[in-house]
Amino acid sequence: MKRFISIALLLSYLMSSSSFSQDKPPVLTGPYMGQKPPGLVAEPFAPGTISKEGWEIEGVFAPGMSEFYYTTRGADGKKIIVIGFREHNNVWTKYLEFPRQGEVTFSPDGKRMHMADGYKDRLGDGWSERQTLGPMFDREDWGIMRLSASEKETYVFDDYKSGDVLRISRIQNGKRTKPQKMSSNFNTGKWTAHPFIAPDESYLIWDSERPEGFGNSDLYISFRQTDGSWGPAINMGEDINSDKWDAYASVTPDGKFILFNRGIDDDGNVDIYWADAKIIEELRTE
Template sequence: MKPITLLMVLMSASLMSTENQAKPALDSLTGPYLGQKKPGGVPQIFAPGAVSSKHRDYNAFFSPDMTEFYFTRRDNDTGNWTLMSYVQQNNQWHEQVVGPRVGRPFLAPDGKTMHLGKYYMERTACGWGSLQVLGSMFDRNDWGIMRLTSSSKGTYILDDYKSGDIIRISEVVNGQRQPPVALGPEINTGKYNAHPFIAPDDSYIIWDGQREEGYGDSDLYISFRKKDGSWGKAINLGPQVNTSGREASASVSPDGKYLFFNRNVASTEGDIYWVDAQVIEQLRPDQK
C-alpha cells in the first residue's frame, strides 16, 4: 500500500470528524426511499428540495441495507464539492455532511468499502476509516480514474479519462486480483465513456458516453454480459431516460427496483433522477 499525502490524511480526518454531524430530520423524509413517491417508467427528480437542491447534486447510491443514501453536492456559492448522506434512524432520514468529495464515491455491495476512484475507505465502529490507495495497479500517473464500482464477485469497473476516456475491467480469478484491461469496442466507442456502474451479479454495466447516434450531450448506455462472459453491444437506454441534456453517473438501488442517474439540462445545475428499473429489464436480451 502506497503512503498517502498529507492532503489525503486531512481529507480522511475531515471525513471521520464530520460524519456524525447530523442535521435534524425533515418530517416529510420518513419511510423507504426517503419517503418519496415511487416513479414509474418516466424519470422523476428524487427528493426535490432535500437531495435535489439549487446546487449541483450528483452521483447517488444507497447502502446495501437501504438505510443510508449518499450523493455529492457542488455548492454554487463556494464551488466546493461535498460528500453528503441521509441516514435512516427510527424511520426518519437525517442529513449529514460526510466530508470533502474524493473521486466519484460508491459503496461496494458488502457495505463495508467505500470506493473513491483509486482510493477507498473501510467502515469502522466509529464511521469511515482513513483514506487508502487500492494498489499499485490502480495508482498510475498516466491513468485518470473518476469512478470505480464493484460487484459482489469483486469485479471492478472503472473509467480512465487520461487514456482516451475509456472503461476498464479488473476481475478476481482464483482469488487473485487481475490487472485492469480496457473493454472492447462494444463499450469503448464514441467520443468518450465514463462513470460506469456494474450490477452486483456482474450481469450488466451502465455508463455514460457521447456517440453520434445519441440523443444529446451524453447518454446512458447498457451492456449485458453474455453466457460466454463477453459483453454485448452497447444499448442506448432510450428517449425516456436520455434527453438533449446530459445524463450521467447511473446506479441501481441494491433491491434492484430503481435506476438513479444525473440529468443536467440548460435550466438546472444538475439533479438526481430515478425511474423504475424495468427500463433495464425491457432491454435485456433473451439468452435462453
C-alpha cells in the same frame, strides 16, 4: 413615533418574506428518503430537498437502503463535498459530510466505500480514513473518476487520462489482474465514463456521447451473454435519456430503481433523477 412604527412594520414584512424565510427542510420519513417511487419515465429525486437549484450529483444508496449519499458544492460554492443521510426510526437526517476524493460507490456487501483509486472501510457506525487501492490503480497516467465493484470483486472503472475509456480488473486464482481496456462495445464515442457493474455481473451501465444518441451524453447498457462475453451497447431510451447530459447511473441495492445525473440547463444546474429499474429487463429482452 410613526417613523419607528414604519420601520418595525418594514422589518416584520422583510422577515416574513421568502428571501428571509428560515423554514426548516421537510422531514423525510419512510423508504427511499420518503419519496414516491417513480415509473419507467425518469423524474427528479427528492425535488426541493436533494434535487434543487444548483449542482447535485452522484446520488447512491448504500447496501441496506438505510444510507443515501450525494455530491454537491459547499457553502462557498467552490468546495465539492459528499453529504450522507441516514435513516433512524424511519426518519432520514444528515449525519456525515466530507470533501470528495473520488466518486462514491459501494461494494455489494456494503463494507467498503469506493472512491476512485481509494476506499474507506466500515468501522462500527462510521468509516475508516481513505486508503489507496495500491500502485496498480494509483497511477499518474490514469485518471479514475468512478470505480464499481461486483460481488466477485471485479472492478470496472473509467480512465479520463487515456482518452475516456473503461477498464476492467478481475480476481483470478486469488490474484488481481492488471486492468485491461474494455472492448469497443464500451469504448466508442466521446466522454465514455462512470460505469456501474451489476453485483452479479449480469449487466454493465455507463454513459457516452454517440452519434445515435439523444444529443448529449446518454446512458447505455450491455448484458452478459451465455458464453461470458458482453453484448452490444444498448441506448437506454427516451424514458431515461434526454437531449441534455445524462450520466452516472447506479441501481439501488434492492434492484428496484435507477438513479443518475441529468443536466437541467447550461448554467450548471444538475439534478439527480430516478426511474423504475424494470426498464433493465425490458431492454434485456430486445
